[in-house]
Amino acid sequence: MTIVTRFAPSPTGTLHVGNIRTALNNWLLARRHGGRFLLRIDDTDAERSREEHVHAIRADLAWLGLDYDDEQRQSARFAIYQAAMDRLIADGRVYRCYETQAELDLRRKVLLSRGLPPIYDRAALNLTEADHAARAAAGEAPHWRFLLDHDTPITWDDGIRGPQTFDPRTMSDPVVRRADGSWLYMLPSVIDDIAMGVTDVLRGEDHVSNTATQVQMFQALNNHRGADPMPRFAHAALLTGTEGKLSKRLRSLGVAELRESGIEPEALIALLARLGTSDPIDPALDADHLAAAFDLSRFGRAPARFDELELERVNAGVIHRLPFARVADRLPAGMDEPTWLTIRPNLSRVSEAADWWQVIKGPIAPPDFDSETRDFLTEAAACAATIDWSQDPWSALTAMLKDRTGRKGKPLFLPLRQALTGMDHGPDMKALLPLIGRDEALARLRT
Ligand code: GLU
Numbered sequence: 039m040t041i042v043t044r045f046a047p048s049p050t051g052t053l054h055v056g057n058i059r060t061a062l063n064n065w066l067l068a069r070r071h072g073g074r075f076l077l078r079i080d081d082t083d084a085e086r087s088r089e090e091h092v093h094a095i096r097a098d099l100a101w102l103g104l105d106y107d108d109e110q111r112q113s114a115r116f117a118i119y120q121a122a123m124d125r126l127i128a129d130g131r132v133y134r135c136y137e138t139q140a141e142l143d144l145r146r147k148v149l150l151s152r153g154l155p156p157i158y159d160r161a162a163l164n165l166t167e168a169d170h171a172a173r174a175a176a177g178e179a180p181h182w183r184f185l186l187d188h189d190t191p192i193t194w195d196d197g198i199r200g201p202q203t204f205d206p207r208t209m210s211d212p213v214v215r216r217a218d219g220s221w222l223y224m225l226p227s228v229i230d231d232i233a234m235g236v237t238d239v240l241r242g243e244d245h246v247s248n249t250a251t252q253v254q255m256f257q258a259l260n261n262h263r264g265a266d267p268m269p270r271f272a273h274a275a276l277l278t279g280t281e282g283k284l285s286k287r288l289r290s291l292g293v294a295e296l297r298e299s300g301i302e303p304e305a306l307i308a309l310l311a312r313l314g315t316s317d318p319i320d321p322a323l324d325a326d327h328l329a330a331a332f333d334l335s336r337f338g339r340a341p342a343r344f345d346e347l348e349l350e351r352v353n354a355g356v357i358h359r360l361p362f363a364r365v366a367d368r369l370p371a372g373m374d375e376p377t378w379l380t381i382r383p384n385l386s387r388v389s390e391a392a393d394w395w396q397v398i399k400g401p402i403a404p405p406d407f408d409s410e411t412r413d414f415l416t417e418a419a420a421c422a423a424t425i426d427w428s429q430d431p432w433s434a435l436t437a438m439l440k441d442r443t444g445r446k447g448k449p450l451f452l453p454l455r456q457a458l459t460g461m462d463h464g465p466d467m468k469a470l471l472p473l474i475g476r477d478e479a480l481a482r483l484r485t
Pocket residue numbers: 046047048080223227240241245
């Protein structure tokens with residue numbers, strides 16, 4: 039059987055790291071098995087869904103390299119949901135209700151004050167056809183609830199959490215459609231998962247109770263299709279920030295911000311693919327290698343910590359391996375492959391290549407040196423003219439100068455850096471000096 043997974047974001051905002059992790063895990067699972075990965079835009083909520091977010095979601099997935107085999111939109115599928123709903127109505131699995139939010143809140147409070155679970159009491163099941171007709175005549179439209187089967191315990195074998203059991207009698211019949219005709223997330227998602235042949239639903243732990251409800255929706259809808267199997271479910275432990283909670287920052291941290299701060303997609307993928315698993319994070323592994331090793335049994339149940347400092351480290355590791363072709367269009371004009379390969383190990387962001395280029399090519403603006411420093415630099419120029427430039431000229435130059443002048447540490451290094459780069463801080467001189475080259479270095483030391 040071909041594995042089919044889906045990523046189903048609601049375009050009510052942009053993707054944050056938690057969503058990206060869900061998308062990635064579904065992509066990896068599908069790629070691991072040579073299956074299909076679908077993008078499903080869950081835009082049933084017309085009021086909160088925005089086209090700009092749909093564009094951003096596509097752009098983010100493209101940047102991450104998470105290619106999908108098909109894209110579907112729930113807003114284009116309302117007729118399909120209606121047809122499924124009609125079958126559920128005929129089967130008595132959805133029913134009309136009229137309670138207002140205030141009424142429901144009050145009933146919930148009463149139950150809680152008696153120490154009872156705040157479950158919907160199914161009062162609307164007692165309404166007669168005459169009651170419904172009277173409501174309709176008064177211009178009142180119903181909302182619809184899915185009737186849970188209280189006699190069938192809900193079970194599934196979760197790919198991460200193991201065997202799960204829920205007692206439907208402890209759950210409220212979920213509202214599936216509002217009085218204004220709009221769809222809530224639960225039912226359309228199940229209808230789509232069946233229609234699109236989704237074999238594996240991999241999502242965050244915050245969906246576990248939804249799954250309990252949806253298991254019965256699958257069963258109710260599959261009654262019409264013979265013995266279609268349910269998808270496998272797996273719920274990954276949620277991400278937490280370094281402080282151990284699902285921080286506000288994590289809930290808003292998205293691709294745009296990470297990209298602008300110089301994070302490479304490969305780094306985000308290398309980190310997210312291994313978060314919450316027992317496998318080490320390896321910046322050397324590309325997505326295909328990560329997919330080959332993807333295994334749900336490696337996921338733990340403890341919350342997975344997302345550490346931005348760790349992302350920085352992985353990012354540096356990725357940059358130190360990035361081939362010239364991957365970055366050429368982001369490098370300063372004229373920077374060639376040998377220069378990139380030389381500076382690459384010193385970068386933690388690709389944009390830092392520009393600092394190096396400025397220093398290599400000049401012009402630079404050294405500070406005004408006092409006469410003692412000028413004498414030192416004159417000595418430095420003399421040394422620079424005699425050392426071997428074919429290997430590590432910086433070590434040769436500083437060793438010789440230390441010998442001749444007795445300087446060491448900052449008084450030795452700082453004036454050299456200032457004269458050669460015009461800056462007090464910057465790229466590693468050992469890597470930089472060969473790129474500046476002998477003639478240019480001599481000229482800089484002499485002025
Ligand atoms: N649109 C839902 C969400 O973003 C999809 C959940 C799912 O079924 O994966 O939470």
